[in-house]
Amino acid sequence: MALPFFPLQFPGLDVTGPIGQVLQILLTAFFIGFIFFGQKLQMRMFLMEIDRGLKRLDFIRIQARDLTLKTVKEQGKPTADITPQINTLMEQFIIAPVDMDPSGIVRKFDHLLDVHDVKFKDDVRAIAPGASEPTLNNLGNLVEASWALNTIYRIVRHFYLLGRRTSSFFIILQLQALMPMVMQEAEAYMGAARAFAEGQPIGDGIGALVASRLMKDKAQRKVEKDVIVAETTMEDRRVIALKAEGPGGNVGKPGDAIRSIIEENQGKVSMVVMIDAALKFEGENSGDISEGIGAAIGGIGTERFKIEEEATKQRIPVYAVIVKESILEAITPMKKEILDAGEKVIERIKRLIIERTKPGDTVIVAGIGNTIGIGQ
Amino acid sequence: MAQGKPPGGGSVTVRFVLSLILAFIGLFSLLALLTGYDFIQQRRLDDAGTSLYLSLAFVTFLFVVFNIVRTRRGFSLTTVVPSKVLSVVQCTQCSFKQLKNFALGDYVTKAEGKCTQCGNQTLFVSGIFTEAGKKR
């Protein structure tokens, strides 16, 4: 068959003829060229991909900054232009303590975070003099989300430019491989910024929400920094529930609070149950509940350290009930599945209490997480 | 994203030229594949020459297809569309329960005043949630 339908029969197009030869040489040249310059070509394409991501990151970061400016202006009623102060806040940093000699590093970290919190709050108060305390906390969270986006952008841009300038295939390769995760995180922070601007509860707040349900309409008092405690009874056990003070965006210092409650009770606490949101693995369902042992609390580790130390000293078992969610769900407005998990968590706590304690015992239930949009 | 169109990134002209070149190479390899097939049919080449010719053409064609697919895919991002946030208003004394749109200033445990069903001042916000964010 000579492919009569295909207009290929123009003169000279056979491999033995001159055009055929040229065709073959071209193809061979392309093939060999690809072997030698393939990597360069691939690098170009990776760079283009990163560039696209970087432009999007820039777009998101500016959007977050504009949202921050707008929200602070609306809710904080500043008297002067706050753009320079916001820009300063966007570039702030913390220098981690030296870890060559790690003994006592937790205390140093704790101190550092305290200083940062006080300074940061004062800075936010300065740009939002008209804001109430909860609003001030929300604005602080908003500025932090915006800061995170700015920092992500700066880091990605740094490695992009470094990779391009040095033509280092491996810097570019790593950046390109990480890009989808970075983008996902950036989108999550943007969602968080929107939630913070409006004061909506986020997925991470499920622990605080459960504690809030336990302590509703009970006598409440404040212990330690920004932590609210209330006593209630559950299955004839004395339950001391605690959470960060809401409804402003706040995580408080549950470590200090748990320690002081244990001390108040002279160590006569039968167990500590911690409720927190935890990152799920891909493929798991959001809002599923898991039970485990140990202090369920995120962050840099200072609070976890305090709880572990006190629990070990007094030989108190620490149980964890976690609600699974993705990083995106943890910092964007709370999803229905996660909210619905609240009731199930309370059932789990009841079961734990019945199984592991006797009537009349004292149990601490700590709702961990950002309490934005969740009062008590 | 709620407002504005995110920039696509990458120089448009460069990408246009690149895709033109890709398309050209693709067509070219397709042509070569057909020519090679024709040669086999006409038994005008020895076997080794034909297979080399064909495999070159085939690899080139695959390369083009692969690149086009890859470029089209880009970052398959899941973009969060800001979805509706709702507040659950409940009564502690009766079974009254209602969903309303989240309003600035709402928070869980906030007192919402008088219950329309039982008349007690026991309405409160019991939960705030968002419906599953749609993914692009």
Ligand SMILES: [Zn+2]
């Ligand atoms: Zn009622």
